[in-house]
Amino acid sequence: MSSWSRRLIAVCGASALAFAATAASAKEVSVAAISGYFAQGFGVSIVNGLKKAEKDLGVKVKLIDTGNRALDYEEQFNNVGKSGEYDLVFVMGWELVDALQKAATAYPNTKFVFIDGVLDSKQIVYANFAQNQGSFLAGALSALMAEKGSAIEGLGDGKAIGFVGGRDIPVIRDFLGGYEAGAKAAAPDVRVDSVFAGTFDDPAKGSELTMALYGQGADIVYNVAGPTGEGVLQASAAADKYSIGVDVDQCDVAPGHVMASMLKRGDVAVYNLVKDVVDGKTIEPGSTHTYDLKSGGVELLLCPKVEDKIPAEVKAKVEALKTEVIDGKIVVPTVK
Amino acid sequence: MNDRISALSGQALAIMIALALGAMVILAVSESPLHVLLTLLDGAFGNPERILGTLLQTTPILICGVAACISLRGGLFNIGIEGQLFMGGFAATWIGFSFEMPPVLHVMAGLGFAAFAGLAWVAIPAFFRARYQTNEVVSTILANYVAVLITSYLTINIFKRAGGAPDTPPILESAYLPQLFSFSRANWGLVIGLVLAIGAHFFFTRTARGYAVTEMGANPKFAEYGGIDIKKQTFFLMLASGAVGGLAGGIESLGVHHRFMEGFAPGFGFDGVIAALLANGNPLGTIVTALFFGALRSGSLLLEVDTTASREIITVIQALIILAVSAQILVRRRATDSSAGERRWKF
Numbered sequence: 001m002s003s004w005s006r007r008l009i010a011v012c013g014a015s016a017l018a019f020a021a022t023a024a025s026a027k028e029v030s031v032a033a034i035s036g037y038f039a040q041g042f043g044v045s046i047v048n049g050l051k052k053a054e055k056d057l058g059v060k061v062k063l064i065d066t067g068n069r070a071l072d073y074e075e076q077f078n079n080v081g082k083s084g085e086y087d088l089v090f091v092m093g094w095e096l097v098d099a100l101q102k103a104a105t106a107y108p109n110t111k112f113v114f115i116d117g118v119l120d121s122k123q124i125v126y127a128n129f130a131q132n133q134g135s136f137l138a139g140a141l142s143a144l145m146a147e148k149g150s151a152i153e154g155l156g157d158g159k160a161i162g163f164v165g166g167r168d169i170p171v172i173r174d175f176l177g178g179y180e181a182g183a184k185a186a187a188p189d190v191r192v193d194s195v196f197a198g199t200f201d202d203p204a205k206g207s208e209l210t211m212a213l214y215g216q217g218a219d220i221v222y223n224v225a226g227p228t229g230e231g232v233l234q235a236s237a238a239a240d241k242y243s244i245g246v247d248v249d250q251c252d253v254a255p256g257h258v259m260a261s262m263l264k265r266g267d268v269a270v271y272n273l274v275k276d277v278v279d280g281k282t283i284e285p286g287s288t289h290t291y292d293l294k295s296g297g298v299e300l301l302l303c304p305k306v307e308d309k310i311p312a313e314v315k316a317k318v319e320a321l322k323t324e325v326i327d328g329k330i331v332v333p334t335v336k
Numbered sequence: 337m338n339d340r341i342s343a344l345s346g347q348a349l350a351i352m353i354a355l356a357l358g359a360m361v362i363l364a365v366s367e368s369p370l371h372v373l374l375t376l377l378d379g380a381f382g383n384p385e386r387i388l389g390t391l392l393q394t395t396p397i398l399i400c401g402v403a404a405c406i407s408l409r410g411g412l413f414n415i416g417i418e419g420q421l422f423m424g425g426f427a428a429t430w431i432g433f434s435f436e437m438p439p440v441l442h443v444m445a446g447l448g449f450a451a452f453a454g455l456a457w458v459a460i461p462a463f464f465r466a467r468y469q470t471n472e473v474v475s476t477i478l479a480n481y482v483a484v485l486i487t488s489y490l491t492i493n494i495f496k497r498a499g500g501a502p503d504t505p506p507i508l509e510s511a512y513l514p515q516l517f518s519f520s521r522a523n524w525g526l527v528i529g530l531v532l533a534i535g536a537h538f539f540f541t542r543t544a545r546g547y548a549v550t551e552m553g554a555n556p557k558f559a560e561y562g563g564i565d566i567k568k569q570t571f572f573l574m575l576a577s578g579a580v581g582g583l584a585g586g587i588e589s590l591g592v593h594h595r596f597m598e599g600f601a602p603g604f605g606f607d608g609v610i611a612a613l614l615a616n617g618n619p620l621g622t623i624v625t626a627l628f629f630g631a632l633r634s635g636s637l638l639l640e641v642d643t644t645a646s647r648e649i650i651t652v653i654q655a656l657i658i659l660a661v662s663a664q665i666l667v668r669r670r671a672t673d674s675s676a677g678e679r680r681w682k683f
Contacts, residue, residue, distance in 0.1 A: 032641075064640045065647060068599050071396075071592060072637055074521070075389055079379075079641045094501045095599060167492065169502070198489075 029278050030060040032080055033090040033270075036068055041226050041247040042266050046092060046115065049267030053274040062086070066096065073099035081107030087277050090115055090270060094169070100124065111283060113273060115266065117171065118336070122286035127269045129291045131171070132178030133325055134262040134298030135222070136332045138244050139182025140321050141260055141300065142220040143190040144314045145242075152309060154241055158217020163194035164209050164232050166225035172196070173335040175224040175246075181332050186317060193218045197228045206231025207238070214239050220259060222246070233258055242306070251303035259310070261301045268297055294326045343616060350660035357660075358653035367645040379638025380631040388520035389637075392592070394630030395522070396421070396601060398529040399584035400608020401615070401622040402536055407577040408617035409540055411553035414574060416461060416476025417581035418605025419483030420454035424582030425589040426487040427453035429596035430495075432507025432589065442510040447586045454582015455575050457483060462574030466567045472574065480605070488598050495596075502598040513591035525587035529626075532580060536619040549573060553617075581605065607633075610654065614661055629654065 033050060037043035047063065054061045066076050077099050080089055084107075091100050092115040104112050104123040113125045142161040149157040163179055165172040180192050193213055197205045206228040210221050214235075221236065222244040223229030229246060230253060236243035237254035245251065245261035252258075269291050276283055291297020300318070302310065324330045359369035380390045400417045407414035428450035437445060461475035488502075495504040515523045540546040552559040552569055560566045588601050611629055615621030636650040 062641070067647060068602055070597060070599060071393065071588070071601060072633075075634070075637045076640065078385075079638055083641060095597065097501050098503075167502070 028060060029057070029087050029274070030062065030085055031088040031090065031274055031277075032062040032064055032086040033092070034064045034066060034076060034080065034096065035090075035092040036066045036095070037093060037226075038063055038065060041229075042116070042264055043092065045248050045264065045266035046090065046270050049270035050090075050274070052267065053271050057274060057278045059274055059278060066093070070095065074102060077103035078106075081110050084109065086110060088113055088273060088283075090273075092116060092266075094171075111285070113283075115269065118288055125273075125283050125285060126288040127273065127291065128288050129264050129266075129269070130293065130298055130332075130334075131262075131264060132174050132181075132332045132334045133293045134264065134300060135175045135178030135224075136182035136185070136325060136330075137293075137300040137318055137322055138222055138260065138262045139179035139184075139192070140186035141182075141302075141310075141314065141318050142179075142222065142244060143183035143187040143192075144317055145220060145259070145310065146190045146218075147187040148311065148314070152311075154309075155219045156217060158219060159189060160191040160193055160216065160218040162210070162213035162216075162218035162221035163192060164206055164213070164221055164223050164225055164229065165194065165196040166200040166228055167198060168196045170335055172224055175222075177333050177335050179222055182321070185321060185330065191218070197225055200226035200228050202228050203231030203234070207235040210235035210243070211239060214241050220244065222262075245303075249301060251301070251305065255303075256305045258303050259306045260303055263299050263301055265291060265297050265299070293322060346664045347614065347616070347661065350664045351657055354653060354656035354660045357656045358649065361652055362645055362649060365645055365649075367643055372639065372643055372645050372649070375638050375642045376632070376635035378635070379642075380635035382638075385520055386634065386638075388517060388522040390627070390631045390634040391516075391526050392520065392522040392630075393633040394627050395525045395529055395591075396584050396588055396604040397607045397611050397629050397633075398623060398626035399525070399532060399587065400581060400605050401611035401626045402529065402532045402608075402619055403577045403580035403584065404609045404612035405533075405536060405615070405617050405619045405622055406580060407573060408612055409553050410549045410570065410573040411556060412465070412570065412574060412577070413473050414458065414476055414577045414581070415473055415609060416458055416479045416483075416578070416605075417584070417608055418603070419476070419480035420457050420578045420581030421585035421588070421605050422480075422483045422487045422600055423453040423457045424450035424585030425600050426490065426504075426585070426596050427582070428511075428586035429504055429507055429589045432511035432594075433505045436508065437510060439510040442508070443513055443590060446507075446511050446590050447513075447583060450586025450589075451579040451583045454585065455579040457582065458574050458578025462571050462578070465574060466571035484602075487596065487600065491596055491598055497595075504596045506595045507590065511590055512594060513587060515591075521592050523587070523591035525591045528583070528587060530623065532583075533619040533623050540619070581608075584608070607654075610658055614657065 035043055038047050050061045053059050064076060066073055073096055081103050088111050090113045100112060101121050104121055113127055115127045116129060118126045118128055146159055146161050149155055161183060163176055176194055183190055183192050193216055195209050197209055206225055210232045213221050220242040221232055223232035224246050233243045233250060233253040236257040242257055242259045245258050247264045250258055250261045362369045362372050381387050403417050428446040431446040431449045461472055461479055464470035465472040491504050492502050497503055497505045513523050513525060540550055548564045552564060556566055589596055607629055611625040612622050614625040632650050636647045639645050640647045
């Protein structure tokens with residue numbers, strides 16, 4: 001294409017854009033999200049939040065899949081940063097941290113939001129989740145149920161509960177810490193058996209570890225392991241025991257066996273931040289937005305198919321603990 | 337010569353068919369194929385930075401491609417380049433952050449150790465292939481999984497730096513393989529790759545030893561009859577191929593990432609094998625095919641931002657190319673000689 005014809009197209013394009021800008025009454029907000037995990041667990045929750053924002057707030061949404069090649073990340077960020085058309089860019093995944101920090105320095109006018117963690121950079125906005133608080137309730141519920149033992153269908157008297165983590169990284173330790181604290185607060189005599197699969201991508205390994213935990217008497221197993229965790233849930237159906245879901249509503253993965261799901265409302269976080277931009281609020285760079293039990297950013301959802309097997313006093317106790325955490329009477333330990 | 341032209345036109349036709357099928361896939365996801373193609377071109381060659389981005393993507397494919405060419409030339413199929421790349425990448429990073437050395441020496445030590453790691457990783461499959469005729473396709477492909485998991489284990493459990501990311505500490509600056517230009521991460525690895533490709537070409541076409549390898553690839557029984565020590569040559573050829581694969585990993589870690597992390601460079605080993613196959617095992621042709629795949633990869637990054645088509649469309653096109661090319665190789669071979677099945681790539 002010769003240079004002047006390209007220029008001609010550019011001019012036409014620019015005037016078309018100018019026309020569009022005057023035609024629209026308010027400035028259109030565009031947001032982008034960069035991640036390699038849109039198809040699983042927490043990523044799905046973020047996509048749901050963005051879809052909702054697209055529908056309710058009329059913003060333009062662009063999902064950018066990074067894939068899994070580290071070589072590509074920086075170029076992806078450059079393409080987004082250079083276009084300069086996004087008011088907010090959500091970033092999820094620890095493997096993107098290096099590229100994110102470089103991009104945040106290179107494109108100071110683009111507002112990047114790092115989801116699920118806090119870094120040193122003062123140019124990035126952080127959305128952080130109190131997974132320890134949500135896991136605290138999951139631990140409390142499991143421990144109270146395990147304490148009842150064989151009084152409840154499907155449970156034995158092992159007086160133990162289990163935990164299957166993905167990789168042994170700080171954020172997963174944060175889940176585990178909350179889970180253990182919750183069990184201790186609710187039923188101190190119940191043991192917590194925890195294992196790490198070492199991978200997020202191996203459902204078979206998840207099943208295997210869960211079966212081992214069941215064998216040790218832990219009849220309720222909490223999965224914090226992405227796709228590996230799917231294996232945990234399936235094992236609970238195969239062994240006719242119980243499991244607890246994570247991140248999104250996983251009750252339907254093994255209906256009747258998933259006791260509850262600890263929701264990490266990525267959708268709420270994303271939606272709220274987009275709404276702030278649409279409402280014209282400034283989001284301070286370097287600020288941390290925490291989503292905890294109080295703000296509804298994390299919560300424990302009891303699965304409808306199992307709910308009637310949970311005694312009312314257990315529900316009441318969990319509810320009481322929730323209030324205490326919200327009121328600050330209980331401080332759940334955290335790992336960063 | 338005539339044969340070569342017909343081979344080339346066959347390859348080109350295969351690519352055309354694959355692209356046409358790819359266009360149909362793009363239509364199916366309701367995006368204009370022309371728009372996708374133009375975005376691809378823009379993403380790959382739109383400005384100097386993007387051209388260098390393409391070269392950055394080309395480098396590992398080219399070097400892995402040369403590694404594949406070396407084994408293919410002798411009728412061997414090293415599919416373990418992926419694993420050799422991971423081992424090499426880790427080895428070079430380890431040298432990079434564990435030792436203090438003067439700049440040039442540090443880079444050379446890192447790359448040297450990377451090549452050694454790749455060589456060591458292929459040594460076991462190579463030995464069993466040479467000594468006991470074990471199928472090298474199976475053993476090298478299995479070694480890939482072990483390499484990826486071992487490096488991941490070492491990274492997370494032994495060398496992990498503080499923080500949430502599954503990375504090793506960064507390498508010292510003295511171990512940086514210099515960039516070609518300040519505005520892109522494309523580095524001298526590209527030059528190393530070109531030198532390797534040209535070197536391999538001359539080795540195979542101009543030296544007696546290279547001729548012996550080609551002879552073994554064409555017909556191992558005849559080569560053995562002609563006095564070539566097949567076992568020894570098989571072993572060393574696999575080692576050479578593995579060393580180049582390891583070097584590819586070293587260049588990625590010293591030139592681009594400056595650290596090793598989980599999911600270091602997935603798929604480049606396989607891309608290299610495909611580039612080499614598409615070039616019919618010719619190192620010079622591999623330069624062209626690696627550039628082609630590099631441009632596809634690099635262009636696809638802009639697809640995510642500027643079109644509604646997914647980046648993965650490239651993977652589809654690449655797979656279609658493999659299908660088309662392997663189909664035409666089979667057809668051509670069946671047409672020209674009946675003993676072909678016994679020579680190369682005995683599955």
